[in-house]
Amino acid sequence: MIPEQQILRAQRQIHHVAAMMDEAARLDDVAARLMAVQRHWSAPDRPLHLMAALQASRTVWDGIQAALAAGTLPMPPDVQHNLLILSVYADSKIDMCESTPDADTLGSLIALTRTLAGSLKEWREAA
Template sequence: MIREHHFQQARCGHRRPCSTRSQVVRLEELAARLMRLQRQWDQPGRDSELDAVLASSRDAWHDIQNALAHGTLSLPLEVRENLLILSVYAHSKIETCASHRDGQALSSLLALTRTLAGSLKEWRAAA
């Protein structure tokens, strides 16, 4: 009952379904953008690039929630539940990055994004 409730909540207000493969690619691209931004933190235009990458990150996590809600990610239930929890955690990290605008907050979001992309890739290879 609780599990279904969380997936139903994820359905509200989200966009198109996505595949596991497309999410791996998208998360890897986001991780690369976050890493580039972190390395060039003192460069001009940082704030606009930060806003852009955070918007892309929000979109990616919303799409993951949408895919979970619609059952389009071919993952075991336990993995989907954990991914839903991670998506909520990721949104909090994104908001922290938006409000604090420091490299440390960005490091945390980068680590989460890279780890999830790698984990999803490994799961796909093992499946």
């Protein structure tokens, strides 16, 4: 392999790993925002904070879907497929939290978000 090709290949791999870490960091941030709302569930301004946190969550999950569509997440096709299913499931949880706010439903969205963030970090370490 020509040295220039090796450099380009390494740069692409670094870019893909960075993309996964960006998504993991975004998911961690969103999970923290959602957990803050859950901790202060009885607060009078909860509806405002909940809607902001859910919108941030939707933005991150939509970003994951866009990255999958663009092919910028370097994962095997079956993992990409599973990630797409998770993102659609997360969308449904966000919709449920918006239409009928419930601490338990929010808790399941938090768990899903945190689990995926951890999985992306593990994926990076394995790469």
